[in-house]
Amino acid sequence: MNKTQLIQTLAERTHLTRAQASRAVDVLFGDDGIIAEALSKGDKVQITGxxxxxxxxxxxxxxxxxxxxxxxxxxxxxxxxxxxGKAVKAKVAGGRRK
Structure with missing residues (x-):
């Protein structure tokens, strides 16, 4: 999945416009996004699940x-x-992991 597909899927699942979904993705994952900013300060980013x-x-x-x-x-x-995380590992493993 690339960025365009991520934006499209986010827009469909949340009933946002594509522009709103694009801004949300950029705020999180962009060069100046929340995750990059935290990592550049040396912080760890933990997203439960x-x-x-x-x-x-x-x-x-x-x-x-x-x-x-x-x-x-x-x-x-x-x-x-x-x-x-455990939930992602379980999903990738096809539900075989607990």
């Missing part, structure tokens, strides 16, 4: 330049991780 978004730090490591084969140092970085 759905899952958790959190920032994880990766330590420095060595890598290899694929073109030259030379070893390079890669500095520390941050990445966003998502852990699905």
């Amino acid at each position: 759905f899952g958790n978004f959190e920032v994880r730090e990766r330590g420095p490591r060595t890598g290899r330049n694929p073109r030259t084969g030379a070893t390079i140092k890669i500095g520390p970085s941050k990445t966003v991780a998502f852990r699905a």
Whole structure:
């Protein structure tokens, strides 16, 4: 499902206009959205029944330049991780999980 499909489905299920649904999706998931803003501050976003978004730090490591084969140092970085909640895992598993 892409963003356009998400907006369409949200509009249909909530009886919002597509413009209202689009604004709702942007407020939550956009570049300046609620989730991105919280994560940029280092906060964890917990949505009960759905899952958790959190920032994880990766330590420095060595890598290899694929073109030259030379070893390079890669500095520390941050990445966003998502852990699905029990309800989502159960839905994906087809109801086999409890």
